[in-house]
Amino acid sequence: RNKAKIEATIENARRIIEIQREYGSFKNYINSLDKRDNYSEAIKDISKRFIRMGPSSSRIFLYSIGEDIHRPQEMSRD
Known part of the structure; x- marks a missing residue:
């Protein structure tokens, strides 16, 4: 398949194991993220920490774990 x-x-x-060691759990790491401004800093942090996790993948990940993140289109409707 795709080796990369x-x-x-x-x-x-x-990296998740490293985060668990640093924060005590992956959930603690997620809870520590800056969630203001529709998670913009959290998305940057996730994108930097993980390979092949750009802003879109990071946003989808946060949404999939139940974070109250909105799609960019939803933000512009306000």
Whole structure:
């Protein structure tokens, strides 16, 4: 399949373990993220920490774990 994606998955698992050591749990890390301004800083942090996790993937990830994040289109309707 896609070797780069497989390698990124393995490396990201290592990074999650590092985060768990640093924060006590991955949930603690998520809770520590700056969630103001529709998670813009959180998205930047996730994108920097993880391989192949750009802003769109980071946004989808946060949404998938139940964070109250809005799509950019929803923000512009306000």
